[in-house]
Amino acid sequence: MNVNHVNIRNIITKTKIPNADYTVNPYIGCTHGCVYCCAEYMARFSGHKGEKWCSFLDVKENYTFPSDKFQDKTILISSATDPYNHFEKQFEKTRAILLQLTDSSAHIEILTKSPMVLRDIDVLKRIKDIVVGFSLSSSDEIARLTEPFAPPPSERIEAMRVLHSAGIVVSALISPIIPFFSDYQPIVKAVGKYAAYVGFENLNLRGGFRAEVLALIKEHFPRMFLRFASIYNSRRAFYKYWHTRELEIHEFMRTMGNLPYKMYFFHGDEKKV
Numbered sequence: 423m424n425v426n427h428v429n430i431r432n433i434i435t436k437t438k439i440p441n442a443d444y445t446v447n448p449y450i451g452c453t454h455g456c457v458y459c460c461a462e463y464m465a466r467f468s469g470h471k472g473e474k475w476c477s478f479l480d481v482k483e484n485y486t487f488p489s490d491k492f493q494d495k496t497i498l499i500s501s502a503t504d505p506y507n508h509f510e511k512q513f514e515k516t517r518a519i520l521l522q523l524t525d526s527s528a529h530i531e532i533l534t535k536s537p538m539v540l541r542d543i544d545v546l547k548r549i550k551d552i553v554v555g556f557s558l559s560s561s562d563e564i565a566r567l568t569e570p571f572a573p574p575p576s577e578r579i580e581a582m583r584v585l586h587s588a589g590i591v592v593s594a595l596i597s598p599i600i601p602f603f604s605d606y607q608p609i610v611k612a613v614g615k616y617a618a619y620v621g622f623e624n625l626n627l628r629g630g631f632r633a634e635v636l637a638l639i640k641e642h643f644p645r646m647f648l649r650f651a652s653i654y655n656s657r658r659a660f661y662k663y664w665h666t667r668e669l670e671i672h673e674f675m676r677t678m679g680n681l682p683y684k685m686y687f688f689h690g691d692e693k694k695v
């Protein structure tokens with residue numbers, strides 16, 4: 423891993439991401455190696471053109487923290503890295519940002535795949551309005567292939583339990599739902615005891631990661647490959663597949679009592695495989 427320190431001016435930036443006004447990415451790059459990572463395009467825009475995503479990490483330094491309290495705004499930590507990637511243990515950049523936000527009036531949302539967030543329970547308790555979201559896509563077995571360097575989903579669910587019992591609000595984002603491989607129902611049943619809400623997001627293959635995802639399915643699940651690829655072969659097939667999954671999720675969530683949920687499904691065009 424090529425680790426650098428880079429000076430930047432702003433650590434909080436405006437965003438058009440749904441449900442957020444600002445994002446904070448304490449690092450450029452990541453360490454989890456998710457095959458479906460849609461942040462991989464960031465390599466081109468951060469002086470790492472030609473470098474493989476998750477082979478470098480820039481640690482952001484020397485920024486001035488805004489004095490704005492961000493009243494009624496939502497700040498997402500993070501959108502293009504995991505704020506608790508492996509190097510957070512050493513550099514504590516996310517912890518430093520949370521400490522800066524303890525007097526903020528903003529709604530803060532963390533999104534992570536790591537139980538390392540438990541280290542910061544003391545700070546999380548001092549923030550007025552915060553939700554710790556865990557990204558969960560599949561079982562431990564599938565995640566070993568699709569998120570090879572991230573902590574297993576079972577450890578994330580255990581971290582949710584610990585945070586919940588410490589009085590911290592937690593949520594789950596079932597993302598991405600990978601056709602045939604993301605058995606989301608047991609995950610939602612497991613997290614339903616702790617999560618204030620869950621979100622669902624489908625896998626799109628519109629980025630540079632498309633070839634890698636298809637190659638992984640072909641290598642490890644050759645008998646599933648044609649069925650998998652056919653979903654991404656035409657707009658019609660894509661829409662039909664995900665529309666059906668969406669209806670299934672609504673049906674399933676009716677069995678989950680009053681657990682609130684949000685759909686972040688992408689229905690747009692898909693290129694030919």
Ligand code: SF4
Pocket residue numbers: 452453454455456458459460461476501502503504535572
């Ligand atoms: S944790 Fe998020 S940012 Fe990091 S590689 Fe995985 S999807 Fe990308």
